[in-house]
Amino acid sequence: GEDVEQSLFLSVREGDSSVINCTYTDSSSTYLYWYKQEPGAGLQLLTYIFSNMDMKQDQRLTVLLNKKDKHLSLRIADTQTGDSAIYFCAESNAGKSTFGDGTTLTVKP
C-alpha cells in the first residue's frame, strides 16, 4: 500500500530556517499536504501543493516537490519558538490521504 516516510526529529535555533523532508510511494498522488499538530490539538492544515507543481510559497513557508523522486520538503524561514510542534506530511489520491508519522520540530531560543 501507500507509504509516507519522514525523519522523526529536527532541532533548530530561533531565527534559522527549518527544512522538513518527506518521501512517498504513491505515484498517483494528486495533492500533497503539510499539517502541524500542537500538544493536545488536532492537525492544522499549513499548506498543500498540487502534484503538477514543483514549488509553492506562502509567507514563511516554502514547499518543494520533486515528483520524479517522490520527495517533498517544507521550509520554514525565520523559525520561531511558536513553530515547535509535530509536522505531518500527507499524500492524497481520490480523496484518501495517507499520513507520515510526523517530524517533531524543536526550536531553541
Place this chain on the structure above:
Amino acid sequence: EAGVAQSPRYKIIEKRQSVAFWCNPISGHATLYWYQQILGQGPKLLIQFQNNGVVDDSQLPKDRFSAERLKGVDSTLKIQPAKLEDSAVYLCASSRDGRNQPQHFGDGTRLSIL
C-alpha cells in the same frame, strides 16, 4: 466558520467496556473521516463517509468498531468492547467534497483503556 467539533475531549474506561465519540463537521462539508492516532504515529483512517454513505471502511475493525452518520451531518464512532490496544486519540475530519479538498481536523478524543 466554526471548525470540526468533537466530544468528549478525554475518556477513560476499563477494557471490555464500551465508549462512543461524537463529531460535528464543518457546515456544508459532505465528507467526514474518522482516524485513529496512536502515540508517536500519524493518523490512520478508520472510516470515510460521503454524506450519509460509507466510502471506505476497509481499515475499521468491524468486530468491535462501528460508526454512523445519520442525516449526513453529525457522526458517532463506537467501540464495544474496548481492548487495551484501542488507547489512542480519535480524530474526526471533514472536507468539502472528498475529491482532494483539504481535510479539516477536530481536536480529537483522547481514549485511555485501563
